[in-house]
Amino acid sequence: xxxxxxxxxxxxxxxxxxxxxxxxxxxxxxxxxxxGYIEPIYLPEGKVMLVNEDGxxxxxxxxxxxxxxxxxxxxxxxxxxxGDALLLDMKDFK
Numbered sequence: 001x002x003x004x005x006x007x008x009x010x011x012x013x014x015x016x017x018x019x020x021x022x023x024x025x026x027x028x029x030x031x032x033x034x035x036g037y038i039e040p041i042y043l044p045e046g047k048v049m050l051v052n053e054d055g056x057x058x059x060x061x062x063x064x065x066x067x068x069x070x071x072x073x074x075x076x077x078x079x080x081x082x083g084d085a086l087l088l089d090m091k092d093f094k
Contacts, residue, residue: 007088009033010066010081024094033086035060040093043073048093055083 003023010016021029030038030050039053049070060083070077
């Protein structure tokens with residue numbers, strides 16, 4: 001039986017979708033979840049949020065839930081996340 005990795009996708013439309021991937025998660029799967037090249041944001045509680053590296057250049061919609069999650073995890077976070085974002089445990093980001 002294959003090991004599964006649980007993750008959460010923050011959609012720009014406000015949806016938060018629980019997803020499972022086979023371990024290890026493939027780069028292509030992470031890129032598909034965020035709609036392009038991934039940029040990791042490392043969180044203090046052992047999580048990592050992956051966002052689209054070019055999302056702002058592409059004019060993607062703001063992601064209010066992902067932004068609020070980061071602000072609650074990091075007091076000093078003062079940016080806005082755009083596009084869909086993928087949240088997973090640091091140990092699963094390889």
